[in-house]
Amino acid sequence: MTKSMKPTTRRTFLKGSAAVAAAAVAMPNVITPSRAQSKELIVNTWGGSWTAAENESLFKPFTAKTGIAIKTATPVTYAKLKVQVQTGNYEWDVSNANPPQLKLANAEGLIEPLDFNIIDKSKLRVPIYENTLGFIALSTLLVYRTDKFPNGGPQSWADFWNVEKFPGRRCLYDRAFTCLGYAMLADGAALDKVYPLDLDRAFKKMAEIKKHVRVWWTQGNQSQQLIQDGEVDMIAMWSARGVESIEKNKMPGQVVWNQAESYGSGWYVAKGSPRKEAGMRFIDFVVQAKPLADFCKILPYGPLNPDSFQFISDEEGKRMPTYPAHAKIAFTPDADWLLPRLHDINERWKQFIAT
Amino acid sequence: MALARRPEIVAWVLLAPATIYLVILFVAPLVQVLILSFTDPKVSTAHFVRVFTAPLYLRTLGVTFQAAFTVTVACLLLAYPLAYVMARVKGRLGIILLAIVGISFWTSFLVRTYSWLIIFGNRGPIAALYETMGWGEMPRLLFTAFASTMGMTHLMLPYMVMALYAVMSRIEDNYVRAAHSLGATPFAAFRTVYFPLSLPGVINGSLLVFAIVMGFYVTPQLLGSPQSRMISQIVAEQVQDLLAWGFASALAVVLLVATGIVIGIYNRVAGLDRLWGD
Amino acid sequence: MPVIVVLALLVAAFLFAPVLIVVPMSFTTSQSYAFPPPGYTVGQYVRYFEDSTWYIPTINSFSIALSTAVLTLALVIPAAYAVVRYRFKGRAFANLFLITPMLVPTIISAIAYYKYLSFPKLVGTHLGVIMAHACLATPVAMLIMAAALKGYDRNLERAAMMSGAGIFKTFFFVTFPVLRPGIIVAGLFAFLHSFDETVVSLFIAGRAASTLPKRMFESIQLDTDPVIAVVSTMLFLFVICLFLLQALLRRSQAHAA
Numbered sequence: 001m002t003k004s005m006k007p008t009t010r011r012t013f014l015k016g017s018a019a020v021a022a023a024a025v026a027m028p029n030v031i032t033p034s035r036a037q038s039k040e041l042i043v044n045t046w047g048g049s050w051t052a053a054e055n056e057s058l059f060k061p062f063t064a065k066t067g068i069a070i071k072t073a074t075p076v077t078y079a080k081l082k083v084q085v086q087t088g089n090y091e092w093d094v095s096n097a098n099p100p101q102l103k104l105a106n107a108e109g110l111i112e113p114l115d116f117n118i119i120d121k122s123k124l125r126v127p128i129y130e131n132t133l134g135f136i137a138l139s140t141l142l143v144y145r146t147d148k149f150p151n152g153g154p155q156s157w158a159d160f161w162n163v164e165k166f167p168g169r170r171c172l173y174d175r176a177f178t179c180l181g182y183a184m185l186a187d188g189a190a191l192d193k194v195y196p197l198d199l200d201r202a203f204k205k206m207a208e209i210k211k212h213v214r215v216w217w218t219q220g221n222q223s224q225q226l227i228q229d230g231e232v233d234m235i236a237m238w239s240a241r242g243v244e245s246i247e248k249n250k251m252p253g254q255v256v257w258n259q260a261e262s263y264g265s266g267w268y269v270a271k272g273s274p275r276k277e278a279g280m281r282f283i284d285f286v287v288q289a290k291p292l293a294d295f296c297k298i299l300p301y302g303p304l305n306p307d308s309f310q311f312i313s314d315e316e317g318k319r320m321p322t323y324p325a326h327a328k329i330a331f332t333p334d335a336d337w338l339l340p341r342l343h344d345i346n347e348r349w350k351q352f353i354a355t
Numbered sequence: 356m357a358l359a360r361r362p363e364i365v366a367w368v369l370l371a372p373a374t375i376y377l378v379i380l381f382v383a384p385l386v387q388v389l390i391l392s393f394t395d396p397k398v399s400t401a402h403f404v405r406v407f408t409a410p411l412y413l414r415t416l417g418v419t420f421q422a423a424f425t426v427t428v429a430c431l432l433l434a435y436p437l438a439y440v441m442a443r444v445k446g447r448l449g450i451i452l453l454a455i456v457g458i459s460f461w462t463s464f465l466v467r468t469y470s471w472l473i474i475f476g477n478r479g480p481i482a483a484l485y486e487t488m489g490w491g492e493m494p495r496l497l498f499t500a501f502a503s504t505m506g507m508t509h510l511m512l513p514y515m516v517m518a519l520y521a522v523m524s525r526i527e528d529n530y531v532r533a534a535h536s537l538g539a540t541p542f543a544a545f546r547t548v549y550f551p552l553s554l555p556g557v558i559n560g561s562l563l564v565f566a567i568v569m570g571f572y573v574t575p576q577l578l579g580s581p582q583s584r585m586i587s588q589i590v591a592e593q594v595q596d597l598l599a600w601g602f603a604s605a606l607a608v609v610l611l612v613a614t615g616i617v618i619g620i621y622n623r624v625a626g627l628d629r630l631w632g633d
Numbered sequence: 634m635p636v637i638v639v640l641a642l643l644v645a646a647f648l649f650a651p652v653l654i655v656v657p658m659s660f661t662t663s664q665s666y667a668f669p670p671p672g673y674t675v676g677q678y679v680r681y682f683e684d685s686t687w688y689i690p691t692i693n694s695f696s697i698a699l700s701t702a703v704l705t706l707a708l709v710i711p712a713a714y715a716v717v718r719y720r721f722k723g724r725a726f727a728n729l730f731l732i733t734p735m736l737v738p739t740i741i742s743a744i745a746y747y748k749y750l751s752f753p754k755l756v757g758t759h760l761g762v763i764m765a766h767a768c769l770a771t772p773v774a775m776l777i778m779a780a781a782l783k784g785y786d787r788n789l790e791r792a793a794m795m796s797g798a799g800i801f802k803t804f805f806f807v808t809f810p811v812l813r814p815g816i817i818v819a820g821l822f823a824f825l826h827s828f829d830e831t832v833v834s835l836f837i838a839g840r841a842a843s844t845l846p847k848r849m850f851e852s853i854q855l856d857t858d859p860v861i862a863v864v865s866t867m868l869f870l871f872v873i874c875l876f877l878l879q880a881l882l883r884r885s886q887a888h889a890a
Contacts (some may be wrong), residue, residue, distance in 0.1 A: 042840070047855045072686075073840050074855060079596050086598075087751050091840045169495065215498050216581060221856035229665050229857075231477040231497065350592070351411050353581045362719045369715035370727055373708040373771065381734055381768045384745035391748070433644045440641035452645055454876070459648045461822075461872045463829035465846050466865040469853060470651040473658055473862075478667035480654070512648055570738020572832050577853055587740035594744050594836075607741045618736050 040069040041278040044095035047074045048221035049244055049299060057294035058286045065285070068278050075219060078105070085110045085271050093273040094282055096135055096265050099335040100177060104342055105268070106130040112269040118280040125305045126287045132266030133287045136295070137302035139239035139321040139330060140178055141260035144168075147252045148233040157186040157259050160234060161209050168233030170209070171226055174216035176349035177333050177342070178261050179206060182236065185259050185331070195334035199345070203352060216353060227251065240299040243319050262321045262330040264304050296320065385611075388604045395601030402605030412589070412606070416613075419585040422504060422575070423568040427561050429508045430515040434560065438519035439553075442526070456520075460513035468574045471506045472497065475578070503579030507568055514567065515560040522556030555624075562621035566614050586610045652869055658862035666857055681863045687848065691864075693838075694828050694845040697759055701766040701827035702820045705774045708767065709823075710816065713778035735772035739832040742769065747836040757839020765833050770823035777822055781815025814882040821879055825872070 043059070045051045051072055059070040073092040078101055084090050097105065105111050111131045119133070126134040142160060144153035153159075154166045160182070172179050177197070183205035184194045215232060217223040223237040224244070228251045239260065245251045267286060269279035285291060289307035296303045297312065302322025309317070317323050321330065338345070392402055406412045441452045459467075473479050475496040485493040496502055526549065534544035572587040579585075586606060593603035654668065659677055661670030681687050709731075716728050734742070746765045747756065755761030789811065793803045809816075831846040838844050845864065852861050 074851065077596065079598055082598055087756070089751065089754060089756055089839070091757065214495055214580065219855045222854065225665065225857040229477050229667070231495075347597075351409075354411055354584055354589075355414065355582070363721040366715040366719035366721045366724070369711035373712035373731055373775075374727070376708055377730065377734070377768060377771065380764055381742075384749035385737070385741070387749055388741065388745045433647065436637050436640040437644040437648075440638055444638075452641070454880075455645050455649050458873055458876050459652070461825060461876060462652055462869055463831070463846065463872075465829070465831050465849050465853075466655065466868050467652055469849070469861055469865055470654050472853065473654055473666050473668050474651060476666040476668070478665065480668050483669065509648070509651060512644075566736070570740060572740045573850070577850075587738060590740050590744060594747065600748065603744060607744060610738055611741055614736070614738055 039067065040071060041094065041275050041282055042071045042073050042092040044076055044092040045072045045074060046076055046220045049241065050220060053295055053298040056298060058291050061291055062282060062285050066281060081105060081110050081270055082108070088272065090270060090273050092270070093275045094267060094269050094279045096267045098265050099129065099263050100333055100338040100342055102130045102132050102266055102268065103335045103339050107339060110271050112271045112273065112276050115280045118277060119284040125289070125307055127264065127304060129266050132268040133283050134264045134266050134304040135287060135292070136265055136304060137262060137321040138265050139260040139262045140173055140236055141239055141242070142234065142256040143227060143237050143242040143253055144234035145227065145230065145251070145253050153254060154234060155256055155258055157182045161186040163212055169231070170213045171215045171217060171232040171235040172213050173236050174218045174353070176345045177338055178236070181261055181331060181333060191259065191329065191331050194331045196337050206352065227253065239321055240301045243300050257326045258329050260321065260326065260330040261333065262327065263332050388607055391600050392604035392608050395604065402602045405602065406605055406609055415584060415586055415589055418583060419569055422507065422585060423565045425504055426507045426511055426568045427564045430511050430564050431557065431561060434512055434515035434519055438516045438523050441520050442523035456513050456516050460517065464510055464573050467510055468506050468577050471502065471509065471578060475502050498578065498580050500580060500583035503575040503583050506574040506578045507571055510574060511564045511568060515564055518560030518563055519553065519556040522559070523553050526552045558624050559621065562617055562624070566617040566621065569614055569617070570610060655862045655865040655869065658859065659866040661859050661862070664857065664859065677859045677863045681860045684860070687860060687864070690843045690845045690848040693759065693842055697762050697766065697842070697844060698824045698827040700763045701770055702824040704763065704767040705770045705823040706816065706820050709771055709774040709778050709819065713775055713782055717779050717782040731775050732772045734768050743833040743836040746833055750837055756837050757841055759842045762834060762838050762842050762844065765837060766827040766830055769830060769833065770826040773826050774819040774823040777819040778815060781812055781819070785811060814885050818879045818882050821875055825875060
């Protein structure tokens, strides 16, 4: 079992799933014909271009194959998952999240254990993590507007922190562990020494830049709107959204892969969801080679299914976090270290932001 | 009929549906919140202690009061001339102004807040103005305390105008004219006669606006900065993001009491049954 | 004197102009908040009518607001009648009590309902939202109904009773028709109050009963969709129509009484 999901190259990934596959070979290959009474499934999604990409590559083919209609629900928040499971009022059935959140969710009993009667483990090519199926490698990284920095923009987090050399409006993602990781790097920590986070050191470094950050984004589309409209000049945003802003929406900008935060995000079914059979079928479907590849061709995240790469050209691969040159200079948050501390870190972060 | 001799019974029978409904569906939920503030997760006053000792929440209370005060003063300064003219002018202009205020009053907060989002935006009309006038780059306006305060002032203005108008429309022209005929300058007549007569409206409107702004959520949430956050936003965050019912309830109780005090003063001074002056 | 009129007009312009901005914005060709719009099209309106994530909340809002208005009127008409027509101990208290939902900050009502309605599984249902909205609309409807009753000439009733009509006949054939405009106005404002209600809906409407304001709020936070301008424009025109309607009704009530 992988400890935390890194956006690795095909080889290192294969090691993990080979072990899984070997164990599963002994099991009889049982896929129960669908007991799914539910003809619909509600998918939690981030909206905007993410949902549009899902629609094209995942929802439509899934509905065509199974006859189960997909409805969506926004936004994506941890608290919503918790409240649903606690009250039994389910607004959505499946969602995906990052490793620290997944670890916490699983520990709090909010994730439905994977149903291997529905999911064919022997055919599974993505990593299994905390009762979730690995989906994509996602990076959160620095993007800046080239029209604001014609002589070259910031290339590292130290540069982002350097307001004299790179003056301009800044924006960061309102997520504690991401920003604290950046702060460590800006303070000179080496890429493999970011975790365990030295919280006092990171918060101290954050305090330096805080007054220059007028906006903290919480929603993906918001991050794109801010940088595209020029409300901010540099931002930490999700890699595929950054690429989309530059290539599709024609924003004059540059994506900086150096010191990106990368991890593998996974799909899960909310514990106790009334439509969990349909949910299991869905997450099994979306991690298959073709749908996953189709998704990543629209939004250039890295597929965690190695077979997807046969559908992806080299050019496309270069825009993804899985591209070896990119993966090498990225860091991954340590979900195990964060698990017991996440709550307190978030509390402290909220206080920090508001003062 | 026997009933006709016992009006109280008839009255309470008529009142019963509304009263029972509100008790079950308004008082009970609030009581539950009150109880939660003391009992979730265990019985203690810890939440209240935290509200009043943790610097963040004291600061938020301060920010909230300050915002309420600023908006009230701004509304007063803007509304007074408008209400004055509305009260004293005759004919079509008066009707048009009344319509403008009325329509603004009933246009949803959300729509009006959204319009400010566009106005203050980096590509909005103010930015366009800066560009055409050659003033350089527009200072950041969106997601600031300024934007939030401006938005709230805009939203509260109709309330203030109506409160002032309700009183001003009853001030007889004769009083001011009498002052003039006795030799007072226009300004002196205003200061010694008109303004004091309009004071009840000033007080009514100020208290009303103050109480409402303290509980504002939509506008500061969409237009403000993290540092300009008001109590209601913290309450919402505690519930939505952290599921901290006990603490959120404690904050809510504090807000409720503060609002209650302001409204209590209003009731003393003006009487709640004269809310719209009619 | 003209100076003060100029000031007044400036303030009125300040009040009115910002909202007018959403109208041209609704015709923009661009997907961002750029104003003035780079180009004009009715495309956004088309998108609104085609997008189920917009028109379903719209339908929800209409049905919820309608039900709220009916429920509120059912509660408020007798209550207002009692408070205006009868003298009894506790009258002032009753009056105050029925106004309190308006005095409590909406965020507090929102979290209170969120907790209170989750046990009977009413969160995320139409019924739950209607029940909450009826409470919140009661003060407004009450004030309008009370005003309508106060401005009503009782001699009409007395004349009817003296001519031999009983209480119920008097009510149905004399009182009610004269009060009808007032009732409609109270209902209209209860409707509008529910239709526009944002904060409580954010917490309790959920997905299935999502209302238009909830959808708009989330849209403003989640994406910069110009459809928001379309909705805003339509809401604005809607308010203007309602306002004209209630002005006409108030006039006719004044004439009738």
